[in-house]
Amino acid sequence: MATKRLARQLGIIRRLSKTSLSDQSRDRPKLRQLFSYLIVIDFESTCWNDNRKCYTQEIIEFPAVLLNTSNGEMESEFHAYVQPQEHPILSEFCTELTGITQNQVDEGVPLRICLSQFSKWIQKLQTEKNIIFSSSHSSGAASEGQLCAFVTWSDWDLGVCLHYECKRKQLRKPAILNSWIDLRATYKLFYSRKPQGLNNALQDVGIVFAGREHSGMDDSRNTARLAWRMIRDGCVMKITKSLDKVSGFSPSHI
Template sequence: MATKKLARQLGIIRRISKTSPGGQNHGKPKLRQLFDYLVIIDFESTCWKEGRKCYTQEIIEFPAVLLNTLNGEIESEFHMYVQPQEHPILSEFCTELTGIKQNQVDEGVPLHICLSQFSKWIQKMQKEKNIVFSSGHSSEGKLCAFVTWSDWDLGVCLQYECKRKQLRKPDVLNSWIDLRATYKLFYCRKPRGLNGALQDVGIIFAGREHSGLDDSRNTARLAWKMICDGCVMKITKSLDKVSGFPS
């Protein structure tokens, strides 16, 4: 009996690993979602110990994962390391926090090249999966929105770096879903960071904290759990106009 039980457990584990991000199966969405796909982004940037907060931060890791809100599958990923140019040498604190090594950013690309490659990936996803980016209903394709943990990634970090460097960022990055604010509203509790939010809903963080790609994957797992619990994802922030929250 023990052998059969173990075999069943292993079978469940294998089945789960194929059906949802990070091997967490939380069932099916309870409510129809506004968005068929979500692109989850979590940048890592240059950072220093307290006392040097006046330094401008630059993106050094640019990850994105595409989540299907119907089945919880991560269907595609984008990932690049980015060369910081204002402060090209990473601090010891930054390397320890993010796990990103100096040679990885040295071999990376400038932000404008990364944004160009990201735009190509987005265009590829739009073509392959018939994705459109819009806050309203569309009969022309499958609606998609961006998701971040807080407004910092797209509202502060990328926004101000592009302004300083006079770079044009893709217009689709002007609106997004703040999952931290959405989590707080939906569960009526303040999350203790991404890892704390995962723990509160019974998910173990997979990978390394403050790795941009791992953080993005885990944020996708949390979004899927929330969707299965009945949360309908809605745009919470727009740089084009003030977006009401909740909408």
């Protein structure tokens, strides 16, 4: 009994049962997905080891990965380093955590320019892959294009970080970024267990994190890998969060 209790504390029993469950679900046929493509986003922002400044965080890395939900291929990527303007000097803690240097953000672009570049990338995808978003078409129009949705690990990236930075700086935010899939919440609901971070969630389904944690690009790629695994296991991805239109944002802007 003591051995069993120790094993449970170490996570051995829990991990074995989860791995077994995932192995069994691999044999299931994939259910039809609502979205043909997912765009995974994982921002990195200014940060300090002093929480008093957490409400003025600014995006310093803006990555996005396009995932094909029919085959798991990452077909396109967007990446930009962003200049923080409210607190332009990165803390030592921030550089150690994210690996992003002062020189990289100094050579980056303001968020306004980054959003414009991102919108051009989206427009290119719409042209090349016939991608459409749920906020840009009426019900029943999905047959006219490849339906796409955004994915984040928690609501923080689009619901807090970008939302309030655009509001503070009076920037036009692409309206398509007002709806997304929270993969952390979806994971918890689908597997009936609460993940202890992205790396832990990957480990629980037998995936080894590739790259550096807290690199926005690596986090986005690994989140895409997890989303694909969940799709293979039978999870149908659905929008979990939508923001109301906010004054100052352009609803016609992509």
